[in-house]
Amino acid sequence: MSIKTAAVTGNEAASYALRQINPDVVAAYPITPQTELVQSFSEYVADGLVDTELITVESEHSAMSACVGAAAAGGRVMTATSANGLALMFEILFIAASNKLPIVMPVVNRALSGPINIHCDHGDTMAARDAGWIQIYSENAQEVYDNLIQAIRIAENMKVRLPVMVMFDGFIISHGIERVDYLDDATVRNFIGTYQPNHPLLDIDKPLTFGPLDLYDYYFEHKRQQAEDIKNSKPIILDVAREFKEISAREYGLFESYHLDDAETAIVVLSSAAGTAKAVVDELRDRGRKVGLLKPRVFRPFPYIEIAQALSHLKAIAILDRSVSFGSFGGPLFTEIRSAMVEFKKIPENFNIIFGLGGRDINEQDITGIYNQLDEVVKSGKVKERVQYLGVRD
């Protein structure tokens, strides 16, 4: 095992992972901020560094449609998108999942139109959270690279056989340059193994019908099976993480706890904002404050018991959502976690902070302010406002 250290953008790290994964087919369409990923991968194709056939489709709808055809045919398939591109794929996301096609797709999180905005929030993938895909959020470029390699193993596991989205924050991670430790090609290829087709369409000796009309006499049973399959992916995700640690010495779980065990208050937040929050935790810990952080990694299947358990000893928590669920009680992460906490007798005081929509920055002062607010809640035993919008002008 040799390690190559590089200073790269998140998009480049993703593209490098794609090169090492060497999918049989990639069908993709450019969209900001994902574009650089597809461009960089096109260069690998043009230079003959991969076996991949690249389908440069005319839309994201066709990208996902071609992925469904290619994956059903019987091979390893990937694509990538952002925001409106993901929204255009929406119809086919469900079809990919229900056909149990192990497509892996990096999604560079970007705000959905309208109004049109190219910067980061999680509204795009949160809107797709019920499509039947496994969803894994990444904090930084290293996690993007690591999660993509693990996603192949998760998706293709015969007990799972589901598509996987790997998310990272638009511009903040996709375009920011960071240090990434790459594994060597042979290690990655050995880790992911060769693709095992499962009832391939191209097996002309065993003709199968994909995508039949499925009415009230069977549809419900099929949906029930799908619900079970994604639930059962949880132990597989952990197995893959354990094996990945052996080749990389990097540890992954369903979520990451940072100074959580002895903490009295904590923030829960996804992706790059967790990096900023860790710096704040360090600073406040230096001053003797018992603060912690929980960063969910796997959002679907949602590890509700595990997360609720990890938070159960706290006095107060702030759950941060980089997306808004219009008309809902709070953001998607908040409603999931608050509902999961009902499993435990003692529920920490809690509130929801919607932040960073359309790329609005969140900084250390903002996060320090949230920890201060948590202290006030502990002191007073009262939450002033259950759902708050951080830094928004009224």
Add this chain to the structure above:
Amino acid sequence: MAKLKDLVNKPEILSPGHRLCAGCGASIAVRQILSASDDPVVVACATGCLEVATTIYPYTSWRSPFIHNAFENVAATISGVETMYQSLKKQGKIDKEIKFIAFGGDGGTYDIGLQSLSGALERGHNFVYVCYDNEAYMNTGIQRSSATPRGAWTTTTPVGEVIPGKTQYRKDLTRIIAAHNIPYAAQASIWRWSDLIDKAHKAFYTKGPAFLNVLSPCHRGWRFPLEDTIKISKLAVQTNFWPLYEVENGKYKLNYKPKERLPITEWMKPQGRYKHLLTPENESIVEEIQQEIDNNWERLLVLSGEK
């Protein structure tokens, strides 16, 4: 030319017992076309009558591999299947010769699926696309499409007090497809079965994308007796409503010239969807439709070097 005796002895890919209507033009077109491949085929199908009536879970009428994805994306879907085949072939993981064919109705082809089809044609995938054109959204119950001819009644172009059916002419899809400069595009009829099967054979054995537009009468939507499907198909050709021609590497060729062009009223008379047009007050509309058909025919004669 294919011999009928050989064709009937070929195993059928679309098996009997499917749930398309008796007298459905689409199933006749599919059977004729699929008989033209000497290699195994993978079939893709857009959402529509053909798909819903042949794949009701847990049954399937398809003896070949078959994939249905959604309504507007059969061309993108088959391009994914075909690309995986090319990839695996290049890598030495598959060696069999396989043909790829996509079927879509006029809704899935002229309208909602046109972008997906245009993209797949431009990218040059090695596949055959067949539009079984029954001139309206028949699967949802006879709504107008851009293939519905002028004057026809549909449930969304009803014959009202002030509007007598569809007011627009149909889209000339075959010419739009030909404008992609693909190696082969043709218009065909199930009445001229040997012409259709020859065209299908050419399409299967063309390197690159090939397109067939096949008029597929629907007695439910067009309102004629179900036993008259072939008779109606014949009238479409003999009135020049549906000329039979092909465009091979940019060269137009007319495949059938009626000895005497029948008036368009002969095509309209047996179909209930035109009933309202054959009245004195709508005479001028019929005249305009006749003029349009004659103009299109003249242009086709010029394009194909007949004039």
